[in-house]
Amino acid sequence: MVQATTLPRNEDGISTALGILKQRFGEQFHTSQSMREQHAHTTTWITNQSPDAVVFPSSTSEVAGIIEICAAHNVPVVPFGTGTSLEGHVNAPAGGISVDVSNMNRILAVNAEDLDCVVQPGVTREQLNTHLRDQGLFFPIDPGANASLGGMASTRASGTNAVRYGTMRDNVMALEAVMADATVIRTATRARKSSAGYDLTRLLVGSEGTLGLITEITLKLHGIPEAISSARCSFPTVDAACQAVIAVIQCGIPVARIELLDALTVQAVNAYSNLDLPHTPLLLLEFHGSEASVVEQSQSFGDIAEEFGASDYTATRTTEERNALWQARHDAYWATLKLRPGAQGISTDVCVPISRLAECVDKAQSRLAELGILAPIVGHVGDGNFHCLLLIDRDNPAEVAKADGFVGWLNDLAISMGGTCTGEHGIGQGKIPYLVKELGPATRYMQAIKTALDPQGIMNPGKIFVSD
Structure with missing residues (x-):
């Protein structure tokens, strides 16, 4: 530990x-x-x-x-x-x-005509989407876990759909929050745009509870697409898969999801979810739109993937097959733990500009091999975000030290490439030193905001900054 x-x-x-x-x-x-x-x-x-x-x-x-x-x-x-x-x-x-x-888990309002809703912070993303389904609407942010929407706003979460629909930063319209002096504030209205004052909504989204406690959230919604198509595609190497992703994004194909699983993860997913995927790096994709547009998107991707040595390209539009693929992706954490029974998984969370993605993943794999750490890789690679799941024995100090060194090395590598030490998990306690490396003097101004809004330092102390 x-x-x-x-x-x-x-x-x-x-x-x-x-x-x-x-x-x-x-x-x-x-x-x-x-x-x-x-x-x-x-x-x-x-x-x-x-x-x-x-x-x-x-x-x-x-x-x-x-x-x-x-x-x-x-x-x-x-x-x-x-x-x-x-x-x-x-x-x-x-x-x-x-x-x-x-206990604050009520959906307070759904404004279907305006494509927004108002929820309490204890509502989970699955609860909200179940409630919305009959109205032809959905909330797209999907971090994998059935997280609370208040927590997702606090950590600026994203997930598999971020490449098309953005992160919580892009989908939170307004907040109600209780500040450190117990004052209840509303940060904005339901208007789709405003030039009224400081953007307190964006300030609180991602503040990890260090400025105030969110008690109500106004969210953007989207119509359930007319057609949804999923696809899977195998590649000879992780580099080839990443190069294909870069080409797809640069060509402007509006993929809704594009997820990478390396060969180790595919092996684990096959065993855990009873699938029969080739034991090579895999991309999972999803296309949203009209009947004609999803076919066009799928074909365009297939043409690009072929240039990078892709094989076994399979598209499906049946709900059952699509759900099976994405459930396997969401179960990847539990599946990969089976690769080393008794080990515990530590997830990294770097994000780099899309043009540096292949290089960053390749260097991470090489470093893991040098250190002898078993660490399957998955990623929301459409926006340059990937995770190495380090499988270690937390009771072995040498393994813990080795893993901790790799996490620091990877954070530094991402920052050196113009990226970030956290694409979606947040700073919390674990990444405080890297925030300073990433943003330098800007962190002093963050601390000044913290001090101004929470002079006693009572709101979630010890997170984001060294001194609270």
Whole structure:
């Protein structure tokens, strides 16, 4: 395990706040060890740092009440959605209160004519899309996990559809949030554009709960396409697959999804999902549009892929076959763990300009081979984002040190190529040093914003910046 930094605790303030919160929230307030550990980080190799209590609010006013009490006694507030983030976002390095928004799970409005909706932060993406299906609408951001929309906004999540539909940054229209002084604000309206003042919506999206706690989200929606076609295509090498992706993007083919699985991942997926794909690097694609346009897109991709040695190009438009392919992609994490039984997976998350993608993936594979680390690769390669899943024994200090060194090396490599240390997982605790390397003096201005909006430093302390 990687040791997370511990921050000073305000013991007297925490003790006082716990008493007040227990009296006010009754059965919504929990202090059992198991509950507290479940609300600290368990999906990464960063050590678990439990909060002192967990509160389950049901409304914005209750969230404001929690933050008002915590602000009065200088106690940290740590937002919690579904706990699927990967960089220690929900750890409590200074103790404090975990605010679990799972009870705030109502879809408040769907404005079909305007292609938008308003939801509470505990609504999950699958819940929302199930609700929208009968209206011919869908919300496209798909990070794989059935994450809460509040958490997805807080970490600026994206996923398999980002190459066409963008990330949470592009799909959040407005927010309601409770700030560090317990003031409830709305950052924007439902208008599709505005020039009114600072863009507080974009400021809070991706702020990882360090500026305020999101209590309501207005999202863009899209019509379910008339036709959807999926395809798979094998390549002799990862480099050839990446070169094909670069060519497809540069030619302007509007693919909705284009995902890379290296040979190791394909091997694992075959065994886990009972498939029979060639044991070579694979691209999975999806095309959205009219009946004619998806055929044209598919044919155009096939022509380009052939230039890079592609084989076994297969397109399908049946829902069953399409769902089977994408379920296999979403199960890739669990499938690849079977490659080394007993090992635990550590996911990297770099993103580079599309023109540097092939080079970055090739160097990553070479470095992994040099280090002797088993690490299958998958990626949302249409936007230059890929993940190496390092399969290691976390109880072996030498393996952990080797993996930690590779993660740092890969982050530095991506930054040197004009990329980023995190395409979609966020900074949290795990990538604090690399944010400074990536953005330099700009981080000082980020810290100034943090200090201005949260002068006590109670909102999710110890995340994004070294000092809170």
